[in-house]
Amino acid sequence: MNKKVISKLIIGVVVLVAGILIVGLAHKLKERDILERNQQAINLNGVEYLGTTLPEKGDIILVLFHPSCDFCQTDAQFVKEQIDQFKNIDLIWVSYDNKDSIAQFSKTYELDNLENVHFAYMDIEVMLERYGNVKFPTFLAYDKNGALLQKFVGVTKPEELLSVYDQE
Structure with a gap:
């Protein structure tokens, strides 16, 4: 039973960290901001x-x-x-x-x-x-x-x- 709780906790932490990394990457890509040629x-x-x-x-x-x-x-x-x-x-x-x-x-x-x-x-x-x-x-x-x-x-x-x- 302890192993199930620990494995679920580890999976939860991994999912949380992956979510944070994905959000951070999306923000970085926006921040990277390659200068577009059609900024109006x-x-x-x-x-x-x-x-x-x-x-x-x-x-x-x-x-x-x-x-x-x-x-x-x-x-x-x-x-x-x-x-x-x-x-x-x-x-x-x-x-x-x-x-x-x-x-x-x-x-x-x-x-x-x-x-x-x-x-x-x-x-x-x-x-x-x-x-x-x-x-x-x-x-x-x-x-x-x-x-x-x-x-x-x-x-x-x-x-x-x-x-x-x-x-x-």
Whole structure:
């Protein structure tokens, strides 16, 4: 009788652990987040962005932000001050706020005319579906193959963002 109880207990533990691993794996796969080419974001000129016009040259940092977010503003200042450190990385700032606010944000922090900094609008439903309920700012660092290297949430200094890339 003791052996039956122990074997059922072991089976129960194995099933529980397997369930936890499966749920964890599903979450990891979502978190891995290979950058898709059809995210339905639109740049400020009305052209599909993060779609067929996604920069193909290399590493990308996707920044999910809101123009009125104080932390996002702080990060924009950090990026502007050290933009030369990002010369081989495209920074794509994406928000669900209205396009005028996004454009004003890009001008206020003098990021609007930089070759490797882009701004895009994404419908809030698409953003929620794609990324879940994110905190702003969220930085998603992707390699040149579109694989997520690391996710940063909150104020993040440029050296932290750049630490995931081999800067040569």
